[in-house]
Amino acid sequence: xxxxxxxxxxxxxxxxxxxxxxxxxxxxxxxxxxxxxxxxxxxxxxxxxxxxxxxxxxxxxxxxxxxxxxxxxxxxxxxxxxxxxxxxxxxxxxxxxxxxxxxxxxxxxxxxxxxxxxxxxxxxxxxxxxxxxxxxxxxxxxxxxxxxxxxxxxxxxxxxxxxxxxxxxxxxxxxxxxxxxxxxxxxxxxxxxxxxxxxxxxxxxxxxxxxxxxxxxxxxxxxxxxxxxxxxxxxxxxxxxxxxxxxxxxxxxxxxxxxxxxxxxxxxxxxxxxxxxxxxxxxxxxxxxxxxxxxxxxxxxxxxxxxxxxxxxxxxxxxxxxxxxxxxxxxxxxxxxxxxxxxxxxxxxxxxxxxxxxxxxxxxxxxxxxxxxxxxxxxxxxxxxxxxxxxxxxxxxxxxxxxxxxxxxxxxxxxxxxxxx
Amino acid sequence: xxxxxxxxxxxxxxxxxxxxxxxxxxxxxxxxxxxxxxxxxxxxxxxxxxxxxxxxxxxxxxxxxxxxxxxxxxxxxxxxxxxxxxxxxxxxxxxxxxxxxxxxxxxxxxxxxxxxxxxxxxxxxxxxxxxxxxxxxxxxxxxxxxxxxxxxxxxxxxxxxxxxxxxxxxxxxxxxxxxxxxxxxxxxxxxxxxxxxxxxxxxxxxxxxxxxxxxxxxxxxxxxxxxxxxxxxxxxxxxxxxxxxxxxxxxxxxxxxxxxxxxxxxxxxxxxxxxxxxxxxxxxxxxxxxxxxxxxxxxxxxxxxxxxxxxxxxxxxxxxxxxxxxxxxxxxxxxxxxxxxxxxxxxxxxxxxxxxxxxxxxxxxxxxxxxxxxxxxxxxxxxxxxxxxxxxxxxxxxxxxxxxxxxxxxxxxxxxxxxxxxxxxxxxxxxxxxxxxxxxxxxxxxxxxxxxxxxxxxxxxxxxxxxxxxxxxxxxxxxxxxxxxxxxxxxxxxxxxxxxxxxxxxxxxxxxxxxxxxxxxxx
Numbered sequence: 009x010x011x012x013x014x015x016x017x018x019x020x021x022x023x024x025x026x027x028x029x030x031x032x033x034x035x036x037x038x039x040x041x042x043x044x045x046x047x048x049x050x051x052x053x054x055x056x057x058x059x060x061x062x063x064x065x066x067x068x069x070x071x072x073x074x075x076x077x078x079x080x081x082x083x084x085x086x087x088x089x090x091x092x093x094x095x096x097x098x099x100x101x102x103x104x105x106x107x108x109x110x111x112x113x114x115x116x117x118x119x120x121x122x123x124x125x126x127x128x129x130x131x132x133x134x135x136x137x138x139x140x141x142x143x144x145x146x147x148x149x150x151x152x153x154x155x156x157x158x159x160x161x162x163x164x165x166x167x168x169x170x171x172x173x174x175x176x177x178x179x180x181x182x183x184x185x186x187x188x189x190x191x192x193x194x195x196x197x198x199x200x201x202x203x204x205x206x207x208x209x210x211x212x213x214x215x216x217x218x219x220x221x222x223x224x225x226x227x228x229x230x231x232x233x234x235x236x237x238x239x240x241x242x243x244x245x246x247x248x249x250x251x252x253x254x255x256x257x258x259x260x261x262x263x264x265x266x267x268x269x270x271x272x273x274x275x276x277x278x279x280x281x282x283x284x285x286x287x288x289x290x291x292x293x294x295x296x297x298x299x300x301x302x303x304x305x306x307x308x309x310x311x312x313x314x315x316x317x318x319x320x321x322x323x324x325x326x327x328x329x330x331x332x333x334x335x336x337x338x339x340x341x342x343x344x345x346x347x348x349x350x351x352x353x354x355x356x357x358x359x360x361x362x363x364x365x366x367x368x369x370x371x372x373x374x375x376x377x378x379x380x381x382x383x384x385x386x387x388x389x390x391x392x393x394x395x396x397x398x399x400x401x402x403x404x405x406x407x408x409x410x411x412x413x414x415x416x417x418x419x420x421x422x423x424x425x426x427x428x429x
Numbered sequence: 430x431x432x433x434x435x436x437x438x439x440x441x442x443x444x445x446x447x448x449x450x451x452x453x454x455x456x457x458x459x460x461x462x463x464x465x466x467x468x469x470x471x472x473x474x475x476x477x478x479x480x481x482x483x484x485x486x487x488x489x490x491x492x493x494x495x496x497x498x499x500x501x502x503x504x505x506x507x508x509x510x511x512x513x514x515x516x517x518x519x520x521x522x523x524x525x526x527x528x529x530x531x532x533x534x535x536x537x538x539x540x541x542x543x544x545x546x547x548x549x550x551x552x553x554x555x556x557x558x559x560x561x562x563x564x565x566x567x568x569x570x571x572x573x574x575x576x577x578x579x580x581x582x583x584x585x586x587x588x589x590x591x592x593x594x595x596x597x598x599x600x601x602x603x604x605x606x607x608x609x610x611x612x613x614x615x616x617x618x619x620x621x622x623x624x625x626x627x628x629x630x631x632x633x634x635x636x637x638x639x640x641x642x643x644x645x646x647x648x649x650x651x652x653x654x655x656x657x658x659x660x661x662x663x664x665x666x667x668x669x670x671x672x673x674x675x676x677x678x679x680x681x682x683x684x685x686x687x688x689x690x691x692x693x694x695x696x697x698x699x700x701x702x703x704x705x706x707x708x709x710x711x712x713x714x715x716x717x718x719x720x721x722x723x724x725x726x727x728x729x730x731x732x733x734x735x736x737x738x739x740x741x742x743x744x745x746x747x748x749x750x751x752x753x754x755x756x757x758x759x760x761x762x763x764x765x766x767x768x769x770x771x772x773x774x775x776x777x778x779x780x781x782x783x784x785x786x787x788x789x790x791x792x793x794x795x796x797x798x799x800x801x802x803x804x805x806x807x808x809x810x811x812x813x814x815x816x817x818x819x820x821x822x823x824x825x826x827x828x829x830x831x832x833x834x835x836x837x838x839x840x841x842x843x844x845x846x847x848x849x850x851x852x853x854x855x856x857x858x859x860x861x862x863x864x865x866x867x868x869x870x871x872x873x874x875x876x877x878x879x880x881x882x883x884x885x886x887x888x889x890x891x892x893x894x895x896x897x898x899x900x901x902x903x904x905x906x907x908x909x910x911x912x913x914x915x916x917x918x919x920x921x922x923x924x925x926x927x928x929x930x931x932x933x934x935x936x937x938x939x940x941x942x943x944x945x946x947x948x949x950x951x952x
Contacts, residue, residue, distance in 0.1 A: 155482070241552070241553060243569065243570055243572060245551075250481055250482070251481060252478070252481050252483040252485075253478060253481060253483065253508075253548055253568070253577070254485065254506070254507075254508045257485050257486070257507075257508055257509075258485070258486040259483055259484055259485055259486060260484045260485075260486055261484070262477070262482055262483075262484050265477075265484050269475050269477070269484070272475050272477065272544050272546075272561070272563065273475075273477050273484060275560075275561045275563075276477055276479045276546060276549055276550075276561065276563075276565070277479050277482070279479070279558065279561055279565070280479035280480065280549075280550050283550070283552065283554075319940045319943055323938070323940070349943075350943070353940065353943045354894075354942065354943055355892050355893075355937065355940075355942075355943070358892060358894070359892070
């Protein structure tokens with residue numbers, strides 16, 4: 009079957025990801041794949057206002073029928089829009105009405121994964137413990153607003169709300185689509201039958217123990233190693249109480265503590281907040297590293313959609329020679345983790361940008377769905393993207409008042425360029 | 430006034446009971462002046478709980494052991510006992526290190542007093558915080574039942590964290606990223622100290638042996654005695670302990686296996702190798718011995734001997750880029766220096782045990798015994814007497830400067846003498862061994878593209894940009910005798926291209942250069 013063109017539409021969802029891929033064939037119907045559909049807009053009303061027109065645009069562009077949905081990982085900014093609601097015109101309901109033939113999710117989302125024995129079950133249980141921990145930290149912030157330094161509380165709240173609560177979307181995805189696959193690095197996604205002429209490589213997430221080499225190569229190693237730790241953390245946070253542990257023992261009000269102790273009291277308060285922040289970041293990274301990393305290859309093109317995968321996830325990919333080789337010469341890169349530096353490690357970027365270094369006719373395109381100044385190291389990486397790629401950025405869309413942007417790719421007739429070292 | 434005071438502590442953790450009661454021990458600690466807290470010249474308990482924002486007032490009369498005959502309920506529910514328990518273990522560990530090293534030990538921060546928070550936060554965690562000059566112990570609800578688990582009541586946990594703090598004061602650069610062994614050494618060392626120090630608590634060994642005997646098992650290899658953090662492990666993992674190093678089957682492949690790249694797991698290899706040598710020797714010295722009291726004495730003496738060698742080994746390690754092989758040589762050298770031929774069987778057992786885990790000590794024809802660090806190739810002597818040499822770091826630098834050619838310096842490297850300490854130790858025969866122990870560190874900061882120009886060339890990790898700034902580190906521990914003669918120059922050389930290449934590769938693989946933090950450190 010001959011391909012006419014591939015177009016990738018990137019929607020401005022605010023803080024989140026949503027990409028609609030359209031594959032136009034000669035003498036055959038077009039195929040449509042939706043990769044992620046989420047935003048962290050606060051409140052159902054704002055979310056609906058932002059996502060509803062996007063869902064309608066998707067419906068119109070794909071003629072009311074989606075071939076496949078890829079939900080890269082369970083963060084709200086990636087899958088929140090799939091949540092089914094009572095009102096029929098909810099964005100999630102519109103997507104469900106497009107009856108996707110296939111829904112692709114990471115292996116960690118497979119129902120019953122937590123019951124598995126061995127390391128995979130441990131990872132799934134750890135991710136569940138992490139979610140419990142995050143939810144209870146959010147509750148803690150709401151129950152005792154004065155307990156945290158205001159600016160840190162705001163950071164924490166923003167970070168956690170970015171991800172949770174997200175139960176509706178997770179549950180909706182369990183029933184979405186005629187067929188569902190739960191993929192791991194090296195497995196078949198089911199998209200092969202959806203996209204004639206293309207080969208689909210699943211580069212991530214790795215399953216524990218499946219990555220050769222060093223332990224740092226296993227992106228979810230920390231999760232399975234500390235499976236029960238997260239249960240204990242969740243229990244400790246859920247059992248939060250402001251009542252003293254030993255009420256019968258005389259106390260000082262911390263502000264009236266002997267002067268030499270005040271430094272320590274302040275430091276420990278701060279340390280406690282740092283710990284909760286750091287654990288919350290660890291949770292976020294672990295879930296990001298459970299992202300489905302898809303490489304769609306065909307007709308001279310390689311389109312890379314890595315979700316929000318971070319350093320550990322990339323390490324796992326880079327440990328495998330075939331995967332490393334597959335990353336050479338890509339034509340489109342969806343910047344991982346919204347353009348944050350940890351989404352595209354410096355050790356990986358020279359490989360990904362290989363095409364630009366070869367100065368071939370077809371440049372390397374990049375797409376970044378982001379909010380400005382979200383990450384401190386973002387400008388450095390965005391400079392790299394701007395220098396080495398033709399970058400499309402949702403911030404520019406916002407400035408121009410456009411809801412989406414497209415990249416059109418025609419089949420490459422030239423032989424594939426090869427990267428030298 | 431007596432030179433020590435006796436305090437009651439929980440011997441292992443509240444889950445270890447004998448005849449239905451929590452197993453306790455009465456331990457001696459130096460009779461430093463103690464105020465409410467307790468608070469001494471080296472440690473202070475500040476019982477602040479950041480989770481509930483509660484600051485408990487201290488016991489006003491900490492000099493009396495009011496918990497000597499207290500009920501289990503009182504031990505578990507009274508924060509003043511928790512304060513006493515942690516204070517006593519920390520103080521005892523500090524004294525033990527100072528005795529082994531033959532000098533006072535600094536903390537790894539400017540203050541003289543480490544702060545101890547027995548109920549720092551509601552969290553399944555405990556740790557040493559250098560920035561906060563403190564040891565922080567969390568508490569958390571048991572996964573089953575309504576009990577609270579206090580990490581401050583676990584001897585292993587308190588001893589482990591105290592060992593981290595002491596190690597940081599003695600070898601501060603061990604926390605730097607350098608290689609998998611160095612990261613594991615901190616964890617392994619802390620576990621080792623926690624387990625070996627248990628043998629000085631007679632009730633713990635007595636209870637473990639009695640329980641084992643009743644089950645008809647082998648008396649000396651009781652695994653329950655050599656597991657780390659039993660109660661915390663049971664509550665967090667639903668298994669018997671956080672770590673069970675002595676049950677690790679020896680294999681030369683372990684060091685290469687994926688899971689043993691993790692510092693805690695890799696540290697278990699170090700602990701396993703040393704504890705297996707200890708058990709081997711304990712079996713031999715108590716061969717044919719059936720009296721439990723005698724067995725315990727033999728075990729306590731041997732554990733004390735091994736613990737002393739392990740702590741003293743810190744003075745015989747290079748200050749940076751340490752490997753298990755270096756640490757083994759350091760233990761062998763420390764023991765050789767202070768115990769000579771008498772202790773040869775223990776050193777043989779250590780060599781055999783490490784060999785089974787794939788670790789070999791230094792090999793040099795100049796070594797007086799296999800695996801012991803060799804003396805300097807060229808005899809060197811400082812120009813000033815020993816009592817002047819240890820007075821300040823400039824005297825050591827003067828020695829280095831005068832002998833820079835003999836020591837093979839790279840002139841471009843930045844050199845700092847980081848410490849100089851006199852050590853007065855007593856060997857097994859009761860003789861004084863006086864040494865001066867100093868260490869210096871060299872750093873060379875260059876662009877990755879320049880690594881190939883070094884002689885010998887250091888290999889740049891694949892994919893690292895030529896413009897990436899990297900810092901190579903080297904250094905040495907210098908040990909002088911009382912005549913200012915250099916006895917040992919124990920170095921991790923800046924010119925060891927294989928080691929430097931491996932270090933850079935490790936930093937590159939583990940993402941050290943990815944983070945802003947890594948960049949700033951490199952800057």
